[in-house]
Amino acid sequence: MxxxxxxxxxxxxxxxxxxxxxxxxxxxxxxxxxxxxxxxxxxxxxxxxxxxxxxxxxxxxxxxxxxxxxxxxxxxxxxxxxxxxxxxxxxxxxxxxxxxxxxxxxxxxxxxxxxxxxxxxxxxxxxxxxxxxxxxxxxxxxxxxEINVISVIIFAVGFFVLRKWKVNPIYVMLGAGAVGILHGIV
Amino acid sequence: MKQKIFIKLFLSTFQLSACTFGGGFVIIPLMQKKFVDELHWIEEQEMMDLTAIAQSSPGAIAVNASILVGYHVAGMAGALITVLGTVLPPLIIISVISFFYAAFRDNAIVNMAMTGMLAGVAAVICDVVMKMGKSIFQKKRVLPIAVLSASFIAVRFMKINIILIILICAVIGAADTLYLGRKGGKTL
Incomplete structure (x- = not known):
């Protein structure tokens, strides 16, 4: 069931x-x-x-x-x-x-x-x-x-921005997605 | 008249839920604005107490808070309506996404975005853990810090069932409350 x-x-x-x-x-x-x-x-x-x-x-x-x-x-x-x-x-x-x-x-x-x-x-x-x-x-x-360097950078920047300026997480997510796409295309 | 209140309750919670990203506490100030400041259905002090109950209960805070607001304004029927209003937006949105999930996941661009966003989620969660951990260490009591460390070892390295850990910690919390109460000391 x-x-x-x-x-x-x-x-x-x-x-x-x-x-x-x-x-x-x-x-x-x-x-x-x-x-x-x-x-x-x-x-x-x-x-x-x-x-x-x-x-x-x-x-x-x-x-x-x-x-x-x-x-x-x-x-x-x-x-x-x-x-x-x-x-x-x-x-x-x-x-x-x-x-x-x-x-x-x-x-x-x-x-x-x-x-x-x-x-x-x-x-x-x-x-x-x-x-x-x-x-x-x-x-x-x-x-x-074999670490994904881009992910580490996104993580580090995201974490820093959240801690330092307490930005809304949704912006971190959008930024992270944008960087992921940019990196994939370039 | 009653029907009007039901419709208003449904629309209010539906709107709030549809606009609450990240979940959790974000919805509380929004509800406060809507039901206390705008509609005057709930008093401010009462809203704070309702928030405490929503946090103390299991489940999502947004769902719990909407149950309380609905119940407060229009009884059981009100609670049913507000729950429906709160749950429908995520239900609809996620349903649509999951139907396209396979195509969605195979799309190269989406894949890139998701890979980047996973690192973003990881950062958000680490931030949450830091914030929550800080509030526990700030109390400068041995017990909560010991519970935190022991739970971490139990869940991470010993793979103990997390429901069991939660139950044990609930008992510890109850015993601690009784002990502090008897000592006449301040609450946690």
Whole structure:
């Protein structure tokens, strides 16, 4: 039952991606690349790139993409529903607790406990993506000198610009794409 | 009258979602502008609390925040409508892209752009990690730093299931809150 598997995978992604935006990334990688053979690592890198370029949450974008690749439009709708169902339940529950007690200390404490782990997981997924960008493989090759120099330059400049001037990431993405095309043509 | 509110809710969230690139926190100030300043449906303090709930809950912040706004304005039906409004734009856009994905990926120009953009995404994610990591190290508490280091080793080198790691850290967070509460100390 592919629909059930899709639903369950994205339900777990929705339930355990706590801490916004990029927190979903390592979970998606684990579900759709490592546990299920739905995407290759290079497709996963593609969808992260597309998700960054298009509006909407990363988790919803990936659910739609993976759903369509695996089981067409119904797959996309099912994966997306699975992904947002935990949010609906938990948010409503928390909201009703909040309106009754106006007290979220325990919730915030749990969140504070999870946050460092989320950072560690995003860092780990980030390292895999950096390796993909520099070498085209998810693990470092034996010969480290086969590095894609242009990608390293784009990465370094992008990172510097983001840190220094806090520019909107979408401009970094557009610039990176433009440099990629320019380099390919020249 | 009620129908009018539903339509307004749907259109507002649809527009916001269609224009929110990069996801996450970007949508919060936009929602604030729309629902607090423009429509006066929510008070400012309440919007801040709703934001805290959206962040504390699993899933995408944009989805969570829209559920809360919809629920606040028009109950369950309102929440359903705002979720639909938030999810439809990415669903439609990504569907269109993935139908052309094969052709899209085989196109030389697109391929070049995607290769460049992957390096860009990598930079964006490293920036996010630096920012998030900084806020954890700034607290100058041993526990969060220890949790960060241990989680990194567990996920990167020991390949431990990340859901298990999240659950363990949730327990640590709860225990820490109780401990700090008993000590009468300040919260995290």
């Amino acid at each position: 592919i629909y059930l598997e899709l639903f369950w995978s994205f339900f777990q992604i929705g339930l355990f991606s706590i801490g916004g935006g990029y927190a979903a990334m390592p979970l998606i990688q684990s579900q759709v690349v490592d546990i299920h053979p739905w995407l290759t690592m290079s497709q996963f890198a593609d969808i992260m790139t597309i998700a960054e370029m298009t509006p909407g949450p990363i988790a919803v974008n990936s659910a739609t993409f993976v759903g369509i690749q695996v089981a067409g439009i119904p797959g996309a709708v099912i994966a997306t529903s699975g992904c947002i169902l935990p949010s609906c339940v938990v948010v409503m529950t928390l909201a009703s607790i909040y309106y009754r007690f106006r007290e979220l200390k325990m919730v915030q404490g749990v969140l504070a406990g999870i946050r460092p782990a989320v950072v560690a997981m995003i860092a780990s997924a980030g390292i895999t993506l950096v390796t993909m960008a520099f070498y085209g493989e998810r693990v470092l090759p034996a010969d480290l000198s």
